[in-house]
Amino acid sequence: MLIIKLAFRNITHAGLRSWLNVFVLSFAFVMIVMTEGLYDGMLQQVKDAVVDSEIGGGQFWQKDYDPFDPFSIENSHSKIPENLLLEIKKGNASAVLIVTAAIFPRGHVQSAVLKGIDPSQKIVKMPTYLLNDGSDTASIPGIIGSRMAKSTGLHSGDYLSARFKNINGTFDAVDIRIVEVMNTDVQSIDRDQIWIPLKSLQKIYRAPGEATVITLKKDVRYYPSGEPGWTFKNHDYLLKDLNDTVRQKKVTASFMFILLLGMALLAVFDTQVLAIFRRRKEMGTLMALGMTRKKVVLLFTFEGCLLGILALIAGAIYGIPLLAYFAGTGLNVPQVATQAGISIGAVLYPKYSIQLYIITSLILFISVVVVSFLPARRITRLKPTDALRGKMA
Secondary structure, eight states, rough: OHHHHHHHHHHHHTTTHHHHHHHHHHHHHHHHHHHHHHHHHHHHHHHHHHHIITTTTEEEEETTTTTTTTGGGGGOOOOOOHHHHHHHTSSEEEEEEEEEEEEEGGGEEEEEEEEEOOTOOOOOOGGGGGGGSSTTTTTTTEEHHHHHHHHHTTOOEEEEEEEEEESSSOOEEEEEEEEEOOOOGGGGGTTTTEEHHHHHHHHHOOOOESSSSEEEEEESSSSSOOTTTTEOOOOOTTTTHHHHHHHHHHHHHHHHHHHHHHHHHHHHHHHHHHHHHHHHHHHHHHHHHOOOHHHHHHHHHHHHHHHHHHHHHHHHEEEEEEHHHHHHOOEOOOHHHTEEEOOOSEEOOOOOHHHHHHHHHHHHHHHHHHHHHHGGGGGGOOOOHHHTTTOOO
């Protein structure tokens, strides 16, 4: 108890020096939590957007389908298995047929992908119900994303021609009328893609009852076994690239964490070294009165611990309202970030968990204890007589 009282008195009597250390430590604590929360929020936000708009509860891929190999798309379609067809009829899955094509918007040629989807599906969050528009029987209704609209100059109500090679190897063409330009954060359902009714694409492609990808409902708790020609891809596989990207960014951000924490710990270290140098006579007096060297070391170490505790309290006082504000209102994301291939919206909402607070607090507190103990070790070699004369051993 005596050591606690002495440590607290020494901290409070140090004045501005102690409070500067507390502020630096609390600032590092708040910044580390804020940055980690931004990355966790970004990962969760992007995952939710991709799951809701594209992959649902997982997907069955036709065995030849490879989204990174455009030459595989020509052969990546086959009959929908009976068990998966039953799930589609139950409303637990949705089929997508993918066909490569050349489109001619506003007089110039551009490669694109035609994707057929059931207009009445409820599996992914897309305005596919608009594909039921039958006001113009001479053309097929289509939906594009905002990025596709920007790259092609197309708007709602515009027409374009699409040329493709059907399943028999014969070139064919069709007119498409854009009925909606959807605003989506998920680039994988937007860029260079046109969504049209599934049955229309199956008809013009000469592939009735065939599909490339079958997406399961998000809350489906079981996965029906596919035929040998179909392989199931779960979230671990479909979100691997996203998880790897965020993990790499976290590694990059860790250098900033080390820098912030290092600056804060350096201030504590310098304070402890200066305190030991200036308080030589005090240490000699304490040892002359019967306090052991170990207890004197414990006293200085505990003073550093108090700095860490006060820093955590100060960080909570101004950090919790600040973090809560950003978690509620979000942070505006620069346009260059939204064009970098990550499915993130214009506003990023950080995510702060209790686990994040606890881990960051423990890292900060343990680091302060270690940094406070290192300079205090020298006291173990100090002689009381030398300390009373103001000398160091």
